[in-house]
Amino acid sequence: MENTLAQYASTASLETLFSHFAQVAKHDQERSELTHGVLKRLESYELEIHTLKMDLEDQSNSRKRYQLRASNLEDQKRKMEQIIDKDPYVVVLIDGDGSKFLDELLRDPVSGAAEAAQRLRQKIKDYLMDTPLGAMDVPILVRVFANLNDLARSLRFSNVIESADDMRTFAENFTNSRAEFDFVNVGRGKENADSKMRKMLSHFLKNYQCKKIFFAGCHDNGYLHDLREHVGDPNAKDRIVLIETTAAELGFLNLGFPMIRLDTVFRSEPLGNERKTKPEIFRTRQSSESLDTATPPDITSTPSPSLSASKTATSAPPLVPTASFSTSGNGGTSIKYPSSYATAGGSGHQNIVVQTAKSKNPKTIEYNELGHRLDPPVQVPLKTNPSQASYKAKLDRIRPSSFCNNFYLAGKCKWGSDCDRDHGTKLTPGEIAIHRYRARTSPCPSGADCDDYDCPLSHHCLNDPHCTRPDCKFKTSRNGDLHLSQEELVPRSRWTEGIDFPTA
DSSP: OHHHHHHHHHHSOHHHHHHHHHHHHHHHHHHHHHHHHHHHHHHHHHHHHHHHHHHHHHHHHHHHHHHHHHHHHHHHHHHHHHHHHHSOEEEEEEETTTSOBOHHHHTSTTHHHHHHHHHHHHHHHHHHTTSGGGGSOOOEEEEEEEOHHHHHHHHHHTTSOSSHHHHHHHHHHHHHHSTTEEEEEOOSOTTHHHHHHHHHHHHHHHOTTEEEEEEEOTTOGGGHHHHHTTTTOHHHHHHEEEEESSOOOHHHHTSOOOEEEOTTTBOSSOOGGGOOOOOOHHHHOOOHHHHHHOOOOOOEEOOOSOOOHHHHHHOOSOOOOOOEEEEOTTSOEEEEOOSEEEOSSOTTOOEEEOOOOOOOOOOEEEEOTTSOEEOOOOOOOOTTOHHHHHHHHHHHHHTTSOBOHIIIIISOOTTGGGOSSBOOSOOOHHHHHHHHHHHHTSBOTTGGGOOOTTOOSBSSOTTTTSOOOTTOTTTSBTTBOOOOOTGGGSOOEEEETTOSSOBO
């Protein structure tokens, strides 16, 4: 090859050699550029590889950190689950003012209390058998909240127990039957038991060691607001179980929580002195037209004066004047005669004047189109009224007690001498008017559905429809907001005591 190039170089012309040299130089330049490009690419690849190595090392370190953190979290989760599952339990919350034990249990306050505790515990265990807790021997905590004095009075007046001591004995023996059972006397106050029930419901829902909460308060609409807060919460739905004793209010049936009955433990009917005849507006209503056009049967009848002449002529008894008969609102009957009449027998006999019977105005309740009870207006006592000072002085003398609404305003009190409010102070008509107004400033616990003809409390705000107070007690009553608009203050039906149908 070298000889060939040498011969070519010796024989080729200078111009040819320059041309060949130029071609060789060009190839060398191309080769140099190619080599330089390859080296530059290798350099970039080496830099990229270095970067990737750094990223890989960083990712490896991060993965190790996350793996360590995940491992720590898994350990913490296992420990928390062990803590939660270590001592699981269930709780039974009972509003004892409304959910009452069976009569047969209450009448024997010693052994009956132990039997009530045993039956209640067994029924709860039977329910748990169909749940994941069935295979576990979980403690069952029971809390009964009640005003023992008022509860004992109700039971005594219904002839369930003989004395108030029987109820206290029952509560003590129920509490002592098992270490985890408590019958708590909440004392006087309408909201005491309710408040305890609400607080305990919230407390046990926050404690995940509590696996089930059995809630016996379906007789009281006041609990609906608290339970509605947990509708849609799958955790609460799995844990809350409602206990129905007396017939549950409709709102509880629509919550979606499981509901059970324990008829071998609790009464299914209210006490005799708790029953009320409720004006069932919507049950009997067929249509608004039928309500408006319905008329009560005649309560006044007048014997026909068109007696035959022959009959009156031959009848021996004296003439008897026409009399009208009318029923009073309370179910009685009055007979109204003419103011005077002459007895048979001719002249010489005097006219006898018969006193016309005075009929007592029947008590009535009006409802709007929504079935909300409407209150009659009440007169606001003047601050300059002299009775204000005398009323306050008498009230101060009996504190911390107060005047009995039923005794002073309705004229009767079912508790009689056992009532814990004052009956002994003599109030003047002016003072009674002041007390009536004071009573009307308080919302009725039964709310809009109240059907007590003698109820002295209010069922909507006294200032409706113009109340502007942000802290009005009728806005936050146990039955919700009791304010009414101008349209809602229009009465649509009236119920009269002693008559079993509404009048327009």
